[in-house]
Each structure stands twice: as structure tokens, then as C-alpha cells.
Amino acid sequence: MSGNNIRRSMPLFSIGIVMQLTELSARQIRYYEEHQLITPERTEGNRRLFSLNDIDRLLEIKELIEQGVNLAGIKKIFAVKEDSQQPTSENFETKLKKSDLTDEELRKLLRNELIHGGKHRTTLRQGDMSRFFH
């Protein structure tokens, strides 16, 4: 369960790949970031690195745009959905801050979760936007 979230939040993909995967232009992707609909990581040299979650988000944005929703609306929709997550339980970020892993250890953990994380998978995946598509 947690492994999935780790894997899906790992910063892995360049903007070029994300463009292909989402069929969005670089301009669009950057614009959505500018408006805080996504917040991809950066490399040391300032290149964007996107996670699977980011890609899911972008696909959801695209779908909503196509349905005529403007960015303000999409922002609200995302806010509402964040609200309706279990609000008391601590999230992944919080857990990471609590744990005192070194960067080294954390990297290894993340890497392992990514490469071999598909094994103990639950049938239901949260954050998958396909339920909103026709």
C-alpha cells in the first residue's frame, strides 16, 4: 500500500517523456506548474522531474480542460479531492520527515520500491484517474 505511493511519487521522468505520455506541450505543462496544479521536483541543475502521480494529474487536467473547465476550476476540484482524503492520518511527506533516514537510505528504499514494487500490489489503486473517463 505505502510502497505504491512511494513508487508513484518518485521523480523519474523528463518533460520530454511527459509530453509524449500526456500529449501536452511543454508550454502547457509549465503553465500548469506555474499555477500550482502540479509541483514536479527539480534536478540539481533545475530540470523538472515528474512522478507517475504528476502524470496522472496532468492527464486529469487535460481531461477537465477538454470538458471546458478552466484552471481556477481545476484547482478547486483538486482542493476538494485533497480535503476528502483521510484528513487525520499522516501523509507520506510527514512520515518521511519523522523517519530519520539518510538521503542515501531513502534513495535505496525508493529505488527498490520502484523496481520491485509490483509484487505485493493491492487490487484497488488510489489516484488513478481512469474512473473519471468514459
Next chain:
Amino acid sequence: MSGNNIRRSMPLFSIGIVMQLTELSARQIRYYEEHQLITPERTEGNRRLFSLNDIDRLLEIKELIEQGVNLAGIKKIFAVKEDSQQPTSENFETKLKKSDLTDEELRKLLRNELIHGGKHRTTLRQGDMSRFFH
């Protein structure tokens, strides 16, 4: 079943990410390619793009190197393993060549398999090297 293979063979990752994921140097990764232990794709501009399968392979190579096997040996091991795959059934490449999808259609298919491919997953994953680790 096939969706997994598609997803795992998609060229997605830059060499920088692969370096982090495998803890191999760029030199090592390129050297292994030079010796045909992996054959990553290239972008139009000649940058390498690695798949999950490539990463699995690299991890296996690393493990074998650490166990004292040289590249010639690793090459043989891989050859033997390829042999013991079902040799009569047509592989993914063959299937792709037979199907007359346009590049556009193929991209979409691949993208979809990657992003939403985790749902109908079988418990056993082929190509996962973890069974060789202690």
C-alpha cells in the same frame, strides 16, 4: 500479461535516473551497452532511453559482476535464459510488426498501458530479478 511486457519495455528513463536507480556509473552502463548486454532505445537526438526491463537487466548485471562473473559470462547467462523462454510463441516485437498500427496509435497504446497498466496485474512477474538475490 501482455500489457505488463509493453509497459516494462517502454523507453522512458534518462541515463541520469538509471544511474541513481542502479548505482552504476554512466561509463559502466555505456560499456555494458557496447558489449550488447543491454540495448536501450535512443531519442531522435541520440540520447539513451531505458525501459524498466533495461533497469532490471542492469541490476542483474551488477549482481553478477559483484559475484565475480565477467561480461562474457554474463552474456552467456543471458543467452541461456533467452533460450529457455518459450521459443515457439511469437514475442512482443513480432506481434508489433504484424499489427498494422500507426506510430501514433502505438504510442497511445503504450502510454495507456504504462499509466493505467497496474490494474489487471498477475501475481507472478517474469523478468523480475529479485529471485536471484539473497
Next chain:
DNA sequence: ATTGTTATGTTATTTAACCTAACATAACAT
């Protein structure tokens, strides 16, 4: 002992793929 091979590091040079910023504009809202 010498010579050759293997696997890797390092360094130099080139360039694809990214970055930001600025200006343009169509569609829409006021």
C-alpha cells in the same frame, strides 16, 4: 617478467534537450 585484455575512471569537446523570459494572439468575459 612482459605483454595483453578487461573493466572502469577521467577528461575534453560537442550538442540535444532543457530552462526562463518576452511578446503575440485567439477566445472568452466584463
Next chain:
DNA sequence: ATGTTATGTTAGGTTAAATAACATAACAAT
């Protein structure tokens, strides 16, 4: 008519790739 939103395009700068060449430690073979 004017302003705003979402996107395209272009210009100029930087990073993370690429290849190629040389260096070398470890080991193998002569």
C-alpha cells in the same frame, strides 16, 4: 472595447547528455 486566460513561438542561456581518447588496476597468458 478592454481585460484575462491559455497557449504558441522565439530568443538566448545552461545542463545533462553524447562520443572519443587516454590512463590504469587487476588479472591472464606467454
